[in-house]
Amino acid sequence: MTPSGRYGEFGGQYVPETLMPAVHELERAWEEAQRDPDFQAELRRLHRDFIGRPTPLTDARRLAEAVGLRRVLLKREDLAHTGAHKINNAVGQALLAVRMGKKRIVAETGAGQHGVAAATACALLGLECIVYMGAVDIRRQAPNVFRMKLLGADVREVVSGSQTLKDAVNEAIRDWVTNVRATYYMLGSAIGPHPYPAIVRELQTVIGVEARAQTLALLGRLPDVVSACIGGGSNAIGIFAPFIADTGVALRGVEAGGEGVATGRHAASIGAGQIGVLHGTRTYVLQDGDGQIAEAHSISAGLDYPGVGPEHAMLAQTGRARYVSVTDSEALEGFRLLARTEGIIPALESAHAIADLRALARAHGAQSEVLLCLSGRGDKDLDTVIAAAEHVPGAD
Amino acid sequence: MTVAAPTGLERIARAFARAREERRLAVVIYLTVGYPDRASTAGLLRAALDGGADLLELGVPFSDPLADGATVQRASEVALAGGTSLRDCLAEARGLMAEYDAPVIFMGYLNPFLRYGLTAFARDAASAGAVGVIVPDLPAEESADLDAALASVGLTRIDLYASTTPEDRLARLVPRSRGFVYCVSVTGVTGARAALAEDVGAFVARVRVHTALPIAVGFGISRPDQVASLRDVADGVVVGSAAIDVVTNAPRSEGQRALREFVASLVAAGRR
Numbered sequence: 001m002t003p004s005g006r007y008g009e010f011g012g013q014y015v016p017e018t019l020m021p022a023v024h025e026l027e028r029a030w031e032e033a034q035r036d037p038d039f040q041a042e043l044r045r046l047h048r049d050f051i052g053r054p055t056p057l058t059d060a061r062r063l064a065e066a067v068g069l070r071r072v073l074l075k076r077e078d079l080a081h082t083g084a085h086k087i088n089n090a091v092g093q094a095l096l097a098v099r100m101g102k103k104r105i106v107a108e109t110g111a112g113q114h115g116v117a118a119a120t121a122c123a124l125l126g127l128e129c130i131v132y133m134g135a136v137d138i139r140r141q142a143p144n145v146f147r148m149k150l151l152g153a154d155v156r157e158v159v160s161g162s163q164t165l166k167d168a169v170n171e172a173i174r175d176w177v178t179n180v181r182a183t184y185y186m187l188g189s190a191i192g193p194h195p196y197p198a199i200v201r202e203l204q205t206v207i208g209v210e211a212r213a214q215t216l217a218l219l220g221r222l223p224d225v226v227s228a229c230i231g232g233g234s235n236a237i238g239i240f241a242p243f244i245a246d247t248g249v250a251l252r253g254v255e256a257g258g259e260g261v262a263t264g265r266h267a268a269s270i271g272a273g274q275i276g277v278l279h280g281t282r283t284y285v286l287q288d289g290d291g292q293i294a295e296a297h298s299i300s301a302g303l304d305y306p307g308v309g310p311e312h313a314m315l316a317q318t319g320r321a322r323y324v325s326v327t328d329s330e331a332l333e334g335f336r337l338l339a340r341t342e343g344i345i346p347a348l349e350s351a352h353a354i355a356d357l358r359a360l361a362r363a364h365g366a367q368s369e370v371l372l373c374l375s376g377r378g379d380k381d382l383d384t385v386i387a388a389a390e391h392v393p394g395a396d
Numbered sequence: 397m398t399v400a401a402p403t404g405l406e407r408i409a410r411a412f413a414r415a416r417e418e419r420r421l422a423v424v425i426y427l428t429v430g431y432p433d434r435a436s437t438a439g440l441l442r443a444a445l446d447g448g449a450d451l452l453e454l455g456v457p458f459s460d461p462l463a464d465g466a467t468v469q470r471a472s473e474v475a476l477a478g479g480t481s482l483r484d485c486l487a488e489a490r491g492l493m494a495e496y497d498a499p500v501i502f503m504g505y506l507n508p509f510l511r512y513g514l515t516a517f518a519r520d521a522a523s524a525g526a527v528g529v530i531v532p533d534l535p536a537e538e539s540a541d542l543d544a545a546l547a548s549v550g551l552t553r554i555d556l557y558a559s560t561t562p563e564d565r566l567a568r569l570v571p572r573s574r575g576f577v578y579c580v581s582v583t584g585v586t587g588a589r590a591a592l593a594e595d596v597g598a599f600v601a602r603v604r605v606h607t608a609l610p611i612a613v614g615f616g617i618s619r620p621d622q623v624a625s626l627r628d629v630a631d632g633v634v635v636g637s638a639a640i641d642v643v644t645n646a647p648r649s650e651g652q653r654a655l656r657e658f659v660a661s662l663v664a665a666g667r668r
Contacts, residue, residue, distance in 0.1 A: 004537070014506060014533045016463045018558035018583055021565070160469050161459065170462045177463065178584035180560060276507045277533070278460065290481045291511030292459040 005194020008317060010310035013193040015280045019173075022180050027195045029100045034202070039099065046091050047206065050124065051081045053088075055207075057214035062341040064370075067357040071369040073223065074344070075211040075239060077376060082113075082120050084347060084376030085207060085235045086188060090117035092203035094125050097184035104128045104179065107186040108172040110137055110165030110231075111301035111349070112144025113376060114188030119153035121186075129153040132171040134163040137301050144380055162295040165305050169279050189232025190309035193280030197237075197309050204238025207373060212242045215371055225364050227252045228373040229352040230323065231267065231303035233312045235375035240321065250322065250364060253312060254356045256298035257325035267296035269308040270316045270323040278307040284316070299328035299384060300348035302376075330355040332388055335378060347376035348384065403550050404527030407499040408575040411450040412610040412631055421627060421666030423448060424612055425659055426503060426636030428455035428471035429488055430480025432643065436651065437488055440643060443652035445496050447659030452492070453530065453636065456485045456504025463532040465587025467637035467644075482508050482517070486524045493525025501554060503530040506542075514545040522549035528575055530554045536569050554578050559599040570606035577611045578634065579603055587637045588618035597629045620665030627668050635662060 005011045013023055033039040047053040055076045064072040077085035090107075097105055105127050109115030115131040122129035131153050138145055138157055148155050161167035169192075176185040190200040208226075215223055226243050228236035230253040243249045258266030266272065269284045276285035278293060286294040286306035296306040315321035326334070331348055334355030339345050346354060353372050360370065378385075402410065415422035425444040429437050441452060457475035461468055482504070489500045502521060509517050509531065521529065528551050534542065539553060546553055552574040557566065560583055570577060581596045582589065593599075593616075600611055613626055614634025618641075623633050639655060646654035 012538055013535065014538055015535060016532050016558075017535055017556045018463075018560050018580060020535050020537075021560045021562055160466075161473070166460060170460050173462045174465070174585045180583055274511075276510055278507065279462070280533070285507070287507065287511065289511070291508035292476060293507070 005198065007310045007314035010282050010313040011194055011197060012282050013280060014277045014282065015193045016177060018177050018180060022176070023193050023195065025100070029096060030195055030199055033096055033099055039095065043092055043095060051087050051091065052079065053206065054210040055079050057211060057218065058342070059218065060342050063338060066337060066341050068361045068366050069357060069370055070367050072357065073215060073218070073369070073371045074374045075207060075371065076374055077207060077235065078344065078346065078350070078374050082117050083379065084113045084117070085204060085238065086114045086117035087120065088206055088238070089188065089200050089203045089234060090114065090121040090186065093186045093199065094121035094127060097127060097186070098125055100184065102182060102184035104130070104183045105186050106130045106132065106172050106175045106183055107188060108132050108165065108168035109188065110168065110304055111380065112137070112141040112148065113302055113380070115153065115155070116144050116147045116151070118186050118188070119148045119151035122153065123151045130175065131155050132158050132168040132175070134158045134165060134168050136163040137165065140384065141301055141380065164295070165301070166293065173279070189234040190237045190311065191232040191279060191281060191307060197281065197311055200234050201237045201241060201311060204234050205241045207235065207238040208240065208242040211239055211371055219369065222246055222249050223371040224368040225250045225252055225360060225370045227254065227353050227356065227360060227370055229254045229303065229349045229375060230308060230312060231256065231305045231349065232307070233309040235373050237309060237311055239371070239373040240315070244320065251315065251320060252360060253321055253323040254352045255323055255325040256300055256303035256352060257327040258297040260327050261325060265297040266325065267298040267303050267305060268325040269306060270312065271325050273306070281310050283307050283310045283313040299331060299388065300352065302347065302349040303352065324356060324359065326352050326355040332385065335385060344374070345378035346374055347378050348381045350375045351378070404499065405552060405575055407497070407527050408451070411499055412576060415450055415632065419668045420663065421623060421630065422450040422610065422612065422632030423659065423662050423666060424451040424453060424614070424632055424634040425449040425639050426453035426455055426634060427639060428457055428468060428475050429485045430457055430475030430478050431471040431640065432474060433478050434480060434484065438491055439652050440655055441488065441492055443656040444639065444659050445498050447656035448663035449498065449659050450632070451499045451501060453501050453503040453634070454485050454489060455636070456482055456502055456508055458505040458508060461505060463585055465585040465637060467588070467640050468586050471640050482512050486520050489521070489524040489526045499527040500525065501528045501530055502526055506531050506534050509542070514542050518545040518549045518551055522551055526551065528552040528554050530556065530578065532556060536572070556580050557603055559583060559593065559595060563602070566603060566606055570603055573607060573609055575609070576632065577603060577607055577609050579611055579613050579630070580615045581613045582616045584615070586615050588641060589616035592616055592622055592625065600629050620661045623662050623665040627666060633662070633666065
């Protein structure tokens with residue numbers, strides 16, 4: 001990343017003038033916080049005592065055998081407090097907001113995982129929390145809506161556009177523009193204008209730092225491949241980051257192929273998008289020939305976003321990481337596979353990375369040792385999986 | 397001897413100068429192209445000019461207008477559902493150019509311009525007779541590519557400044573402005589409001605220190621009395637959402653007349 005927030009030709013700060021002072025203020029506050037030992041110590045304390053870090057590394061032997069790989073190591077973000085990696089970012093940004101003197105937090109959410117994490121962090125630190133959520137997502141993620149309200153958040157329904165995550169981001173940004181002086185925007189993924197991709201990456205890098213040390217302790221060597229699912233890409237950049245300089249380690253991101261990339265109903269921004277500007281950053285974007293943003297489609301609400309973090313765009317363009325996709329029905333198979341082989345019910349997001357393991361074995365060889373980020377737990381997805389089973393023969 | 401056609405900057409300057417000579421505020425009207433439908437747009441744009449608008453902003457509809465309030469969001473959705481593209485917006489400008497002298501500015505988000513190609517857009521906008529472009533999600537730091545494309549064909553990008561813009565930033569950026577300076581009167585998105593921010597006068601004065609160009613105030617202005625309150629503050633006003641609301645609230649056959657009368661009431665309210 002360059003000082004202006006560029007990742008190669010990607011990234012940048014494409015925001016209305018009203019917000020330019022706010023993103024500059026955020027840049028300065030973040031730089032100071034990173035240099036402040038007290039901030040870092042408080043973050044480490046909350047990692048340990050509140051989130052439950054370090055999360056374990058599970059040697060998934062029956063899964064590895066089932067998919068034809070020598071070894072699959074699962075980094076267990078599903079065991080973090082609130083059941084997903086999103087809490088790492090939310091707690092860190094909430095601490096930053098407190099440091100900046102902002103008492104009012106706005107956030108967007110798709111599946112509700114970031115919304116729950118934001119509401120949790122705000123409850124912990126005594127901050128007002130407003131979560132924007134698309135009307136469609138509110139319907140398909142009712143348990144998370146209840147959790148957010150229980151935690152004291154004000155959940156606001158977004159009825160504009162496609163009524164999903166991208167529209168929730170638009171509405172959160174509109175709130176931020178309107179209330180910019182007193183409000184902190186807690187963005188949930190490694191997307192948006194600089195410095196958000198850098199902040200979210202740094203706060204999620206704890207995943208990769210722990211996993212790298214745990215893998216070295218277990219195997220005495222680095223993994224051959226690091227794999228993660230990608231929507232905006234926050235869990236993936238978190239686990240990739242400490243391995244980017246290890247050129248012998250392959251990085252593999254798994255996008256949501258929805259009903260199949262050829263159908264046009266998918267969320268594979270890197271695989272099938274074009275370079276554009278969305279939500280303040282230059283990256284790969286799903287769009288039509290007129291530059292209108294396309295609706296993303298995925299069975300997993302957390303991957304249902306028509307863009308991707310700018311650092312992933314650069315890693316894809318330079319070839320340092322490889323990005324593939326799996327369909328909704330393949331992800332459902334991955335969901336069941338992990339449940340039955342390891343006794344772990346994964347989030348549908350993470351199930352995409354599980355579902356890709358057989359293709360990964362073909363690409364990298366059966367002797368490969370794989371580190372996979374299990375970004376979240378699947379309890380929130382049971383209704384979706386039950387509904388899908390009614391439509392897909394043999395999917396129970 | 398042939399006389400060179402006036403440049404875009406000259407036409408903007410002339411529009412503001414004429415308003416000043418008539419001792420009134422210049423009125424800039426924004427309308428979303430393709431709202432309420434493609435066929436109505438040409439008549440509505442002409443109605444705004446016949447009502448006395450000095451400049452027109454042609455809104456290029458975008459799927460994710462994050463600096464806009466509910467009115468422009470809805471107008472954009474309707475326009476896109478009707479198939480309106482940037483190409484259609486260029487065609488509307490070309491039609492107006494043949495009949496009117498008023499400067500036309502495109503206002504739209506960056507991605508449709510990027511997809512069209514910045515060089516191709518600048519060329520086609522110039523040949524359609526437009527004078528400039530306003531891109532609300534393109535701050536000065538990111539505008540080098542578009543500025544270069546526009547400069548090569550004599551078009552200009554109009555910068556927006558906000559009351560949150562700090563002094564050192566105004567001092568650095570405002571002197572680089574061309575055409576006119578657009579001051580955002582409220583912290584927030586576009587849309588009609590009951591009251592303007594109390595500090596708008598102070599904000600405009602802060603900007604005025606750094607430029608001799610005319611200053612237009614926009615965002616939130618919806619009524620003649622609000623225009624009147626800006627008579628001694630600014631050189632012009634920009635009205636968008638309220639103009640769209642007038643069209644929305646009028647029976648379809650009355651839209652042009654209602655808009656013409658509304659614009660005329662704004663022009664009258666700006667007389668000093």
